[in-house]
Amino acid sequence: MSARYTMGIDIGSTASKCVILKDAPNDGREIVSKALIPFGAGTSGPARVIDQALADCGYRKEDMAYVLATGYGRNSIEVANFEMSELSCHACGAHFLFPGVRTVIDIGGQDVKVLRVGERGVLDTFVMNEKCAAGTGRFLEVMARVLEVKLEDLATMSAQSTQRVDISSTCTVFAESEVISQLAQNKNRCDIINGIHRSVAVRVSGLARRVGVVKDVVMTGGVAQNSGVLLALEKELQTEIKTSPLSQYVGALGAALLAFRKLGNLEA
Amino acid sequence: MTMSTIGELLDHFDVIASNPKAQLEKYVGEGKKAIGCFPYYVPEELVRAAGMVPFGIWGAEGTINAAKEYFAPFYCTIAQMGLELALNGKLNKLSGVIMPSMCDTLRPLTQNFRAAIPQVPFIFLAHPQNRRAPYGVEYTKSQYSNVKKNLESIAGKAISDNSLKEAIRVYNESRAARRKFVKLAGQHPESVSPVQRSAVLKSAYFMDKAEHTALLTQLNAQLEALPKSDWKGAKILISGILADSKNLLQILGDNHMAVVADDVAQQSRAFRLDVPEADDPMTALALQFAGQDYDVLLYDPELNKRPEYVVNLAKENGAQGVVILMMQFCDPEEMEYPSLKQALDKAGIPSVSIGFDQQMRDFGQARTQLQAFADVLNAKH
Numbered sequence: 001m002s003a004r005y006t007m008g009i010d011i012g013s014t015a016s017k018c019v020i021l022k023d024a025p026n027d028g029r030e031i032v033s034k035a036l037i038p039f040g041a042g043t044s045g046p047a048r049v050i051d052q053a054l055a056d057c058g059y060r061k062e063d064m065a066y067v068l069a070t071g072y073g074r075n076s077i078e079v080a081n082f083e084m085s086e087l088s089c090h091a092c093g094a095h096f097l098f099p100g101v102r103t104v105i106d107i108g109g110q111d112v113k114v115l116r117v118g119e120r121g122v123l124d125t126f127v128m129n130e131k132c133a134a135g136t137g138r139f140l141e142v143m144a145r146v147l148e149v150k151l152e153d154l155a156t157m158s159a160q161s162t163q164r165v166d167i168s169s170t171c172t173v174f175a176e177s178e179v180i181s182q183l184a185q186n187k188n189r190c191d192i193i194n195g196i197h198r199s200v201a202v203r204v205s206g207l208a209r210r211v212g213v214v215k216d217v218v219m220t221g222g223v224a225q226n227s228g229v230l231l232a233l234e235k236e237l238q239t240e241i242k243t244s245p246l247s248q249y250v251g252a253l254g255a256a257l258l259a260f261r262k263l264g265n266l267e268a
Numbered sequence: 269m270t271m272s273t274i275g276e277l278l279d280h281f282d283v284i285a286s287n288p289k290a291q292l293e294k295y296v297g298e299g300k301k302a303i304g305c306f307p308y309y310v311p312e313e314l315v316r317a318a319g320m321v322p323f324g325i326w327g328a329e330g331t332i333n334a335a336k337e338y339f340a341p342f343y344c345t346i347a348q349m350g351l352e353l354a355l356n357g358k359l360n361k362l363s364g365v366i367m368p369s370m371c372d373t374l375r376p377l378t379q380n381f382r383a384a385i386p387q388v389p390f391i392f393l394a395h396p397q398n399r400r401a402p403y404g405v406e407y408t409k410s411q412y413s414n415v416k417k418n419l420e421s422i423a424g425k426a427i428s429d430n431s432l433k434e435a436i437r438v439y440n441e442s443r444a445a446r447r448k449f450v451k452l453a454g455q456h457p458e459s460v461s462p463v464q465r466s467a468v469l470k471s472a473y474f475m476d477k478a479e480h481t482a483l484l485t486q487l488n489a490q491l492e493a494l495p496k497s498d499w500k501g502a503k504i505l506i507s508g509i510l511a512d513s514k515n516l517l518q519i520l521g522d523n524h525m526a527v528v529a530d531d532v533a534q535q536s537r538a539f540r541l542d543v544p545e546a547d548d549p550m551t552a553l554a555l556q557f558a559g560q561d562y563d564v565l566l567y568d569p570e571l572n573k574r575p576e577y578v579v580n581l582a583k584e585n586g587a588q589g590v591v592i593l594m595m596q597f598c599d600p601e602e603m604e605y606p607s608l609k610q611a612l613d614k615a616g617i618p619s620v621s622i623g624f625d626q627q628m629r630d631f632g633q634a635r636t637q638l639q640a641f642a643d644v645l646n647a648k649h
Contacts, residue, residue: 072632087640111633122647128637130623 008255011073014109016045041073093254095121107223135203158228161194324473457526508593575611
């Protein structure tokens with residue numbers, strides 16, 4: 001039997017991600033391509049990320065046996081055979097990378113989600129932030145802009161903090177004015193950034209405790225790339241948190257894995 | 269009268285539920301007086317007995333502008349939209365309003381309404397906290413008597429015991445028909461979608477109850493005659509204050525979730541209990557309120573009783589999960605949520621809480637949560 005390929009597309013609010021998988025021995029799956037475009041739903045991001053993922057591995061859309069879309073912009077992907085919520089996809093993707101996972105903390109551009117995952121990566125229960133950007137990737141973007149630093153530099157600068165500065169965890173708008181006030185008092189930016197990370201951690205851990213934190217804890221989503229938030233969260237929850245360089249692709253990976261499951265159902 | 273099909277009847281209820289303005293104008297055009305009935309537990313029978321039409325006002329979907337002068341943004345939208353409608357002149361065709369004050373949010377609404385809307389006669393209704401004790405029943409009766417007196421003045425005629433007894437009979441019939449419909453809609457989800465189910469129940473607030481019951485009886489008969497359903501989707505119970513957002517309910521339908529029971533203030537909580545038999549119809553109305561139970565809006569010293577009721581309601585109706593439609597900034601619902609969640613968790617019934625209000629325009633987050641919840645339920649069964 002020739003190899004089968006599936007595509008998972010995760011269209012978030014700030015980035016589009018795509019993963020192409022193929023069959024591997026013993027019912028395994030192998031990533032043959034992945035792409036990320038830093039533009040999300042409603043932009044050119046979705047079309048570009050699909051093109052890039054295909055171009056990188058040299059396959060065509062027609063070669064994909066099943067395409068599954070997820071993320072905020074999942075309803076507008078024409079090539080998709082099916083769409084699923086990113087919660088189910090993150091649970092599945094995180095389980096693929098970390099089979100012992102029981103709790104997933106996914107911090108994306110506009111949402112924070114905490115998932116409890118059962119055996120086999122099946123979503124058990126979850127909690128999501130309400131309509132508020134506090135604690136999300138967007139929150140960090142806003143803060144980076146106010147501080148005139150690059151988003152990717154936040155973690156390094158946070159590590160250089162020497163003094164504790166507290167930033168409110170309730171609201172992005174209020175937190176932004178707090179940061180401006182701290183800057184006006186000539187507080188060190190590294191200390192402020194460290195305070196911002198702690199603020200995110202407090203917010204997210206409150207959410208996590210609602211569903212209960214059970215090991216292994218895995219962090220997914222773009223914010224997982226920020227070691228400052230990761231460390232603050234580990235401290236707040238007093239537990240080790242695992243992550244992967246593929247953290248931003250976990251939703252798309254889960255979608256591609258669930259695509260295989262759908263394919264299996266079709267073939268059954 | 270020719271028998272309408274299930275689809276035709278459901279469409280008819282939807283037209284009425286979607287356009288209360290047309291319905292109000294129709295009644296006023298027929299020379300009838302309409303009385304606005306705000307949430308919760310208004311003894312509508314008194315309005316009917318006075319020869320007027322009770323008209324339910326549970327806010328409306330829209331944008332709040334004028335009412336912002338009176339309320340902070342973090343305020344229940346039922347209250348805000350109720351005042352907004354009035355400030356925009358949309359309640360001017362009403363001959364009066366009855367406004368209960370059962371929660372801390374409705375209470376200031378009553379006073380703002382009274383001050384801001386002098387053109388609509390205002391009837392204040394304070395239900396007692398201790399509704400069961402004889403003094404509570406007496407208090408309810410005295411409050412209802414005040415409502416009765418005001419209605420008589422608006423109607424220009426006295427409410428006789430016989431007309432009130434007749435109104436109670438019509439309302440008990442309506443409640444029984446609606447309870448039966450809730451059961452049947454849950455048993456035949458392929459024929460009644462969550463959006464249609466809501467339209468049937470919501471339209472009762474804008475229709476003469478005898479007229480509504482006549483149509484609903486037809487619908488119930490046809491649903492009863494359907495073969496047993498082989499529903500493959502998930503079965504859920506919905507809980508909350510309101511569940512009439514077409515956008516939200518559509519998401520339930522899109523994800524093949526059938527509403528098999530509800531614990532919604534605007535739905536089953538409003539027609540769970542009939543008015544008992546009593547010689548004096550005013551006493552009978554007060555006894556009905558005394559008998560009301562299992563509602564976050566009612567004082568109950570037994571904290572676990574209501575959560576247990578919801579758990580049992582879910583079990584009895586075969587609901588696999590509970591969707592809590594959490595009205596934003598509703599203190600009573602939010603205060604109760606932890607104990608309700610705990611009871612559901614203990615019973616092994618998955619639940620999800622979806623925050624919403626009547627100004628909500630983007631349902632992306634709710635769609636994500638409900639779709640994932642459907643996955644959770646389908647994986648468990």
